[in-house]
Amino acid sequence: MREYEVEEDRPYTRVYAAVDLDAVEENAGAMKAVLSEGTKIMGIVKADGYGHGAVPVAHAIDPYVDMYGVADIEEAVNLQDHGFSKPILVLGVTHIKHSDRVVRRKIRPAVFQRQQAKALSQAAVRLGETAFIHLAVDTGMSRIGMAPSKESADLALAISRMPGICVEGIFTHFARADERDKAFTLRQMEEYSGFIKMLEDRGVSIPIKHISNSAGITDMRQADWDMVRAGISLYGLYASEQVETERIPLRPAMEVKSFITYVKKIGQGAAVSYGGTFIAPKPMTVATIPVGYGDGYPRSLSGKARVLIRGKSAPILGRICMDQMIVDVTDIHGAAEDDMVTLIGRDGDQEITVEELAQIGDGFHYELVCNVGKRVPRVYMRKGRIAGKKDYFADRYEGAF
Secondary structure (H helix, E strand, C coil): CCCCCHHHHCCCCCEEEEEEHHHHHHHHHHHHHHCCCCCEEEEECHHHHHCCCHHHHHHHHCCCCCEEEECCHHHHHHHHHCCCCCCEEECCCCCHHHHHHHHHHCCEEEECCHHHHHHHHHHHHHHCCCEEEEEEECCCCCCCCECCCHHHHHHHHHHHCCCCEEEEEEECCCCCCCCCCCHHHHHHHHHHHHHHHHHHHCCCCCCEEEEECHHHHHHCHHHCCCEEEECHHHHCCCCCCCCCCCCCCCCCCEEEEEECCEEEEECCCCEECHHHCEECCCCEEEEEECCCHHHCCCHHHCCCCEEEECCEEEEEECCCCCCCEEEECCCCCCCCCCCEEEEEEEECCEEECHHHHHHHCCCCHHHHHHCCCCCCCEEEEECCEEEEEECCCCCCCCCCC
16 A cells, blocks of 8 residues: 555544635635725535535635525524624525524525514514514525515515614626626616606615625626625636636635545456446456545446546446445556545546536536535645644534434
8 A cells, every 4th residue: 555644644443525725715805806986795614515514615615705605594503603703694494483593693584575574573672682684586596585576565665664674785697697698698687777767756765775696796807896796606616618717717715635546457347336337348457536425426427437447447337336436547557556536636647626516427516516525634735735624523413222
């Protein structure tokens, strides 16, 4: 077996995801540099920072962002419990049972229904606090939010007059800004602008208006408004292959590394993995890699994708298992146990991107990074050195079973 500097070259023995926090920070800075003067950034760190780790990512982008965006109240509380004091917006629906906690912690919920606002108002009055909210408007996602109608404008006016309520922001969400054709997106902007005009005509002035996502940040300066919401672009991935990639240089932040656990020779006609979907057409040398769909590496990549070993491509043979896969190393001279394996990222002149894997497996590049499982430790890098780690090997349950 090869000798390693365990802490730097092999911080874990089976698999790990290396997250380059310098890349995350550079991506935030690159977006900040192109925004209209005065436009703020909300850093979206939901889904544990798209699988990268919400807390270390939030630290990396903190100098560039004015708010954080999450999916639910527990993600917001987690950030606050780690010392983050900037405002946090919950982009999804927050159940009214959490109203007291939302108000007490000054978490910003998305509001678009009377009963939500009433519960928050009652909690604010009871606690002697102010409930800061962002109105959610549905201009084309058909997901959450009030319709941009006169009735909704009247509702927004009523909400703004409820005791203890401060309407800090108003937002909608682009449904198709990652497409080359921006006609639908421009119609969303028109509906959003028209609704804000309805509110202003009713005397409702809202200080933070935000509509743009990562695709909008890349392609549409006219959508900057008061604040933009930077999501996938923080992690070095473009929203799609149809957005303009030359305007903002982004660097992928995550690599996934493993190691060969076993190398063997197989003869012509040997079946490989479950179902024998690959039959060796000739004598071959194969290597076992201790990663599978239980780690979030999609089974749909079976027999299609590749890994990198010693700077060369090693095709995946047969079906990917829950915990292991088998690759062809016949043409990789000297491939041996303990050799590093790159599943996502760069090795020498070769690179495997999540976009490549998504295309091969008929998947989605956002999904690939989000789905890297908690069985895969995260290793955080700064200036090429390990700055921190996170794993769940000491995971605990509460209660009796």
